[in-house]
Amino acid sequence: MPLFHAAWLYYLSNPALVINGLALFYAVAGSWxxxxGQWRSGRGTAQLTAGVSTGLDDDSAALNNRVSRMFGRIGLGCLALAMLLSLLSTLA
Known part of the structure; x- marks a missing residue:
């Protein structure tokens, strides 16, 4: 039996388990x-407090903060999607 055919039959017999697996994937990716994002922003703050010269000008620091915020927003979106998928799996 081909692998994809077996996977499809498994999905048809256990849809809630497969949806929960997908939710777990999104939860792990979102939490990472x-x-x-917190680590990136904390690292920059720690260097500023310690007085370490980062060699970054204001534009680079602003870009770093924007990227850190983007990490957080996408991560929270992934966590929300994981919660939604987990709730939907209880209906399946």
């Missing part, structure tokens, strides 16, 4: 993005 939130963590990475």
């Amino acid at each position: 993005l939130v963590f990475a």
Whole structure:
């Protein structure tokens, strides 16, 4: 039996489990993005407080903050999607 055919039959017999697996994937990816965004912004703040010269001008620092906020927003979106998928799996 081909692999994709077996996977499709498994999906048809256990849709809630497959949807929960997808929700788990989005939750892990989202939590990693939130963590990475916090780590990026915390690293920049720690360097500024310690007085370490980062060699970045104001534009680069602003870009770094924008990227950190983008990480957080996409991460929270992934976490919200994971919650939605998890709730939908209870209906399946």
